[in-house]
Amino acid sequence: MTHQTRWTRGGLRTLAVLAMAMLVIAGTAAAVPVAPNEVYGTVSDQNGDAVDGVTVEAVHDGEVLVSTTTDSDGYYELKVPDPNDEASGETVTIRTTGTQSDDQASITWESAAVDNRDLDVEIQTDTGDGGADDGDTDDGDTDDGDTGGGGAPSGGGGADDGTETTTTTTAPPSEPVEEGLSGTEAEVAIEGDSLVAVGFQSQTELSGSVSVQALQDPPQPVPEARQFVSAAEITFSDGDGEGVDMVRLSVSQSRLDELGVTPSGLVVAHLGDDEWEELDTTVVSTDGPVVVEAPSVGFSTYAVLAQEDVTTTTATGDTPTETTEPPADTTTETPTETTTETDTPGFGISLSLVALIGAALLALRRHA
Structure with missing residues (x-):
């Protein structure tokens, strides 16, 4: 065996070892998952004062x-994932x-x-x-009239049982607005922050009057x-x-922005027998x-509710099916593109190193 042959075989062995080492290093250099954006406050x-819960x-x-809830110190912490699995900046x-x-911020x-x-x-x-609020009231004919109700410990100026009552925690409703009806269409304007008008449509002439009172809170818990x-x-x-066929409710855009919902996610519901009945809803104007519209099913309380992940305003039963499909397509496509772009460099290096090792081994066999 000549000196040149030994040198060639030794160099090829060294090259093969280096290639294998680089392959191991490339294999361990796996793509690092995208770290979330941490938000606290x-x-x-x-x-x-700090607010718990x-x-x-x-x-x-x-x-x-x-999402999360605040602790007893009002502190919260969120680890926000990449919204679109794309470049930063959303x-x-x-x-x-x-x-x-x-x-919100x-x-x-x-x-x-x-x-x-x-x-x-x-x-x-x-x-x-x-x-002390009403302690200055003289309820002389009651059983603590000798004190004139002035700051009685029980409050309420001479109440027999001394029980303290509390006000409701719901926001007070607005004053009712009454309008006369005529023609086949009518609208009652409301000076509110969320509900701004209620309209009616009929096939026949409307008569009499209607009273509309905006509610700041639902009289019954809304559906899950x-x-x-x-x-x-x-x-x-x-x-x-x-005689009313359709009911229209107009909601301010600022209210939707406050809740983070879009018009396509709205549905009209009617309260009957202490239960909400969701109606076929159409967005008439943005x-x-x-403005959302739904068939009339009798009159008492109508509400506008927001549905999660809704893309249409047709019957509620069809909504989940139509809503689920677009996200599924997006989720499938996005990770595929992202993974391919992230792993391509490592895969290319590995493939090159494998080819290099193969060439080195083939050369060693030829010089054997």
């Missing part, structure tokens, strides 16, 4: 990415839900970033009607996976509105206030 009430959500394009809304006046999503967002909410507290938007108590002076 404190939720405080109108008095500056408030739900905080991270929302992108109406979809809740992750805007994500951090918001509270379930308080009398919710708050936004972040620009960045992998492994840490953002602080403190939120302020308004909490309605219970207030007693006893004690539904969010309360607004409601109205509707009363007809002449009968129960049997120019200014969002």
Whole structure:
């Protein structure tokens, strides 16, 4: 065996060893998962006190990415995943839900970033009607008339049982608005922050009058996976509105923005026998206030609810099927493209190293 042959075989062996080492290194250099964007902060009430048990959500394009609740110190922490599995820069809304006046803030999503967002909410507290508030009232004919009810410990100026009563925790309804009816269409304007008008359509002439009272809170809990938007108590002076075919409710766009929902996610519901009946709903207009329409099924309370992940405004039974399919297609396509782009460099290096090792081994056999 010549010196040249030994040198060649030794060099090829060294080359093969180096190639194998590089292959091992490339194999261990797996793609690192995208780190979430961490968001933390404190939720405080109108008095500056920390609020326990408030739900905080991270929302992108109406979809809740992750949620949590505040602890006893009002502290929350969210690890927000990449909304679209794409490049950084998407805007994500951090918001509270379930308080009398919710708050929200936004972040620009960045992998492994840490953002602080403190939120302020308004909490309605219970207030007693006893004690010093009405202690200056002289209820002389009651059994503590000798004190004139002035600051009686039981409150309420001479109440027999001394029981302290509290006000309701729901927001008070607005004043009823009454309008006369004529023609086949009518609309009652309401000066509200959420519900701004209620309209009626009929095949026959409408007569008499109608009273509409906007409600700030639902009189009955709304169905699961539904969010309360607004409601109205509707009363007809002449009968129960049997001639009315369609009911239209106009909701302010600011209310939808506050809740993070889109017009396509709205559904009209009617309260009957203490249960909500969801109706076939159509979005009539999104120019200014969002107007939704549904068939009349008698009159008492109508509400506008928001559905999660809804893409159509047809019957509720069809909605989940139509809603589920688009996300499934998106999810399938996006990871495939992302994974291919992330793993392509490592795969190419591995393939090159395998080819290099194969060539080295083939050369060794030829020089054997």
